[in-house]
Amino acid sequence: MAVRQPQQDRSRATRQRLLESAIEALAELGWAGSTVAVVAERAGVSRGAAQHHFPTREDLFAAAVGFVGDARRLWTREHSIDLPTGPERTRAVVDLIVRLYTGPLFRAALHMWVAATSDPQLRESVVTLEAHLGRETHKLALELLGADESTPGVREIVQATLDMARGLGLANLLTDDSKRRAGIIDRWAEILDTALRTGVKA
């Protein structure tokens, strides 16, 4: 039986705010600028309260890694509902996948990946989460595309779609790449559609 516990609610809300601020700080300021003090200030939380939730910066960002995963899942679920059926669907699915890799959550994740190359503890959290998220995103893409992985070549083209989306996310890091991107998504959707409809050999 769930009884409301205001104190616990407040504590959970503070934790949530800290994690949101950690992701925003990462996406905007990068790793070096995202200290616990900066994150606490952005969250409107005292430094002491922040340290109560996350004693070290490593604790904060290990939790933030998981939070990015949850946020991505939620975002994808929400946006999957409105996808059209019929001939427009493949393009809409490719577009959704690309948006998953070009938004602020990807930007934050990218800063974490790069920081993780020289931080063993962060690396472990990031690699574990990425393997998990990668499988999830792949499964979701198959489902949204109505694609059958037992058909030879389907697994690889769906993987290639996710890798292409990741590359587009990187291309969007320093400049607005949206115009070029739209043409690539159109073309990719055509090719993917043909490859999935005709089965093997593109």
Place this chain on the structure above:
Amino acid sequence: MAVRQPQQDRSRATRQRLLESAIEALAELGWAGSTVAVVAERAGVSRGAAQHHFPTREDLFAAAVGFVGDARRLWTREHSIDLPTGPERTRAVVDLIVRLYTGPLFRAALHMWVAATSDPQLRESVVTLEAHLGRETHKLALELLGADESTPGVREIVQATLDMARGLGLANLLTDDSKRRAGIIDRWAEILDTALRTGVKA
């Protein structure tokens, strides 16, 4: 008339060594770890001599950005010579492009891109070089594939190939992704080959 000037040669060799060490340091230690002192030590050059060539860290890495461009160009030219002709060619070209984005030069470039998100001076050098390199790599891919950009859809599928390669580079950052990657390259080469041979609509 070129007269040999040992002093200038030594100076050029020192500069070259510093730039090589800067890229290696970036690829291995990331941005935060790649200070002028660290780079000088790796190059076997005194800190004073390093500062004579590059008064600030910004000067060193602005020059390193250009050096990455030159090194990529040289690497690609060298590796383009051995590409097979005939039915194996498309796969070999895709593989070459992907290797361009999965090696240490890409890794160093990635650290620079991410550092550039919060460093306006570095950002300017990186964005200028990237626009230039992007065009160059695109042109080279067209040439190696024997593809004609005036055919509708060819430009976009070649761009998509480079974006996919960039995404594969990112997927290789924290873990060895070479096995998964090989299957994707096989499949993409099939699709690309069909799309280029049959012209429009994949």
